[in-house]
Amino acid sequence: MILICKKYKEKNESYEEVIDWLLYKNALFEFLSGEDYYEDGKDWSLELNNTIEKSSRDFTKYKSIWFQGFLKHKSHLSSIFDTIECTNNNLAELRWRLGQEISKTNTQIFHNFKNAYQLPNPKSTKVDKFSNLRLAKDIGLEIPPSIITNSKKDLKTFFGKHDEIITKPLYETLSFKEKNNFISFKTDKIEGLEIDNLPDTFFPSFFQGYVEKDIELRVFYLEEKFYPMAIFSQLDPKTKTDFRNYNEQNPNRKVPYILPNEIEEKLTILMKELDLNTGSIDLIKTPDKRYVFLEINPTGQFGFTSKACNYYLEDEIAKTLVEHGE
Amino acid sequence: MSKKSFKLFANCIVVKGASLATICDLHRGKIYSIPLPLAEFLEKTKNGDTLEDVKEFSLEDQETVTEYLQYLEQNELGFWTDEPEKFPDLNLQWKSPEHINNAIIEIEKLDDDDLRKITTALANLLCKFVEIRFYETADLEKLAFFAENCRSSVIRSITVFLPLTSDINTEEIENLSIKYPRIVLFILHSVQEKGTSFKTDNPKIKLVSRTIDHRNHCGIIDPKLFSIKIPVFTESLNHNSCLNKKLSVDIDGNIKNCPSMLKSFGNLKTHSIEEVVKSNDFQKVWGINKEKIDTCKDCEYRHVCTDCRAYVENPDDQFSKPLKCGYNPYTNKWEEWSTNPLKQKAIKFYSFEEFLKN
Numbered sequence: 001m002i003l004i005c006k007k008y009k010e011k012n013e014s015y016e017e018v019i020d021w022l023l024y025k026n027a028l029f030e031f032l033s034g035e036d037y038y039e040d041g042k043d044w045s046l047e048l049n050n051t052i053e054k055s056s057r058d059f060t061k062y063k064s065i066w067f068q069g070f071l072k073h074k075s076h077l078s079s080i081f082d083t084i085e086c087t088n089n090n091l092a093e094l095r096w097r098l099g100q101e102i103s104k105t106n107t108q109i110f111h112n113f114k115n116a117y118q119l120p121n122p123k124s125t126k127v128d129k130f131s132n133l134r135l136a137k138d139i140g141l142e143i144p145p146s147i148i149t150n151s152k153k154d155l156k157t158f159f160g161k162h163d164e165i166i167t168k169p170l171y172e173t174l175s176f177k178e179k180n181n182f183i184s185f186k187t188d189k190i191e192g193l194e195i196d197n198l199p200d201t202f203f204p205s206f207f208q209g210y211v212e213k214d215i216e217l218r219v220f221y222l223e224e225k226f227y228p229m230a231i232f233s234q235l236d237p238k239t240k241t242d243f244r245n246y247n248e249q250n251p252n253r254k255v256p257y258i259l260p261n262e263i264e265e266k267l268t269i270l271m272k273e274l275d276l277n278t279g280s281i282d283l284i285k286t287p288d289k290r291y292v293f294l295e296i297n298p299t300g301q302f303g304f305t306s307k308a309c310n311y312y313l314e315d316e317i318a319k320t321l322v323e324h325g326e
Numbered sequence: 327m328s329k330k331s332f333k334l335f336a337n338c339i340v341v342k343g344a345s346l347a348t349i350c351d352l353h354r355g356k357i358y359s360i361p362l363p364l365a366e367f368l369e370k371t372k373n374g375d376t377l378e379d380v381k382e383f384s385l386e387d388q389e390t391v392t393e394y395l396q397y398l399e400q401n402e403l404g405f406w407t408d409e410p411e412k413f414p415d416l417n418l419q420w421k422s423p424e425h426i427n428n429a430i431i432e433i434e435k436l437d438d439d440d441l442r443k444i445t446t447a448l449a450n451l452l453c454k455f456v457e458i459r460f461y462e463t464a465d466l467e468k469l470a471f472f473a474e475n476c477r478s479s480v481i482r483s484i485t486v487f488l489p490l491t492s493d494i495n496t497e498e499i500e501n502l503s504i505k506y507p508r509i510v511l512f513i514l515h516s517v518q519e520k521g522t523s524f525k526t527d528n529p530k531i532k533l534v535s536r537t538i539d540h541r542n543h544c545g546i547i548d549p550k551l552f553s554i555k556i557p558v559f560t561e562s563l564n565h566n567s568c569l570n571k572k573l574s575v576d577i578d579g580n581i582k583n584c585p586s587m588l589k590s591f592g593n594l595k596t597h598s599i600e601e602v603v604k605s606n607d608f609q610k611v612w613g614i615n616k617e618k619i620d621t622c623k624d625c626e627y628r629h630v631c632t633d634c635r636a637y638v639e640n641p642d643d644q645f646s647k648p649l650k651c652g653y654n655p656y657t658n659k660w661e662e663w664s665t666n667p668l669k670q671k672a673i674k675f676y677s678f679e680e681f682l683k684n
Binding site: 017020021023024230232250251253254255256257258289307308309310311312314315 | 335336337353354402405409411412413414416417418419421423424425452480556560
């Protein structure tokens, strides 16, 4: 039996196609979501004492777990947070504390997977871009010059050295709606003028020297196999900094690519160090043919890599789950 | 300077016909006609030294080829690279996670028992797309019954064809469109210009004046119906572009590849749909790819076009060209198929004279 772990409310086509392949292979599967634990008044418990450990849900039948996500605090826990009555001063603290409690609880829920094959291990899916950069560098991959700082002075020096710089979140990339606007945590170019307008110290932020691109590479990794895609984002000024600033009229060309062996070997080591058996890796290939590692998204979207390159990743994922789920 | 190759992007694929070729841009859904010698040149030079290769043409042709390459580069169909081996061709595999992909049901005379059998079979066969056809009367209760029984299937979309008759309950159609989100489109056909006061803003309801009162309205081959996409292209390499993984139940309950085809593999009252679909006999037409079809095999549009095995130029030959195609890949001209003197025999055979007059 396969267990599919996801946020029920998140719609995702490539995920649906994996299910199609599982059905086609007559595989048995069930679902699990944070909603089962934090919504709808369903009761559950995890018990631990000197002699036993037991869970109200039986996990022993699951031989393989596909971990695609679990909980979105904002949409799933609103009922909990809505009922909190306290002053503004304490609200942020309270929400953060509750978030931490939830996260520790989740760790215990995931502990139930310990005897199953996990694609990937939920423990390894927490994004930490800076640590990953350090690790990549230690393995011998090239990385962009990076800095975390709250200092206008240091940022100016950094900018002076690298001409063009970007900022991006250390944690996940995402955006959400606020009234008529979107609050975004994403990659953005920083102009000199913007730096001039900053106060002497500001919220600690992550900056990187802009790496000149020939092409961007999005590489899907699954059990030591690489499925690389080249994105010609350079042809379009709209997508020069981050190809995710889509141009829908004229989508960036995306084609299959072959990585040098040396890069594959280093990336394999990196993925093993991070205990990740799957993920999407972003790289840049510079005009002088250097490969620069940017980041890894353990549960990122793979649909557009699969479709553009005709890789049938949905089937590959289903196959992997079935092989381990028997 | 190191050598540079001009390469088409992997999802822009050259298809050669008898006297012209195409570049099928499967990413942006566009198709470009190019001369055959250019197609051959592009294939030859993609991993070579393009500037050297160009020199093999006569001086006059060199200019033309260079202009073409500029055009292809400007339109982002190709690019220059000194590492051509890093950009492999697109893998042309095709597969799909279903036993039947799409089904056409002529539902008018089928009873509840028949419909239950059909919906169970569609669920078991993992069918994704369903087309329901009413020709003369629209029985919305029957439609609702069908949609209700599809709930436990993996059907992604149901399209319904129904005639706009004077007694039709348009409010009920609106209700059904909300209650069953899997019904993505209601096509109300045979709409008389003056005869209707039915107006709707519902994007799922479309009115067409064309009369669709018989299955022989199908089988049209037209550039408007080209589908320039990776799955269509790759499927067409080894499979039929219309009938592969298709199932039909005709108005009398006969299980067929297509309602317009004569051959029945049994009636659903006496035969199991699942068993029929599994049989080699039923799947035989699935493998009739374009390379096997007369004329189509020489056509530069063959991998983005549809097909029709129900109405063909020579009804005695199942590999003959679709009757309702007016394209000639030897002269590269589109002509009206219905007035083509060579097609009159087949038009008579299928008794198309009547409907062509309309």
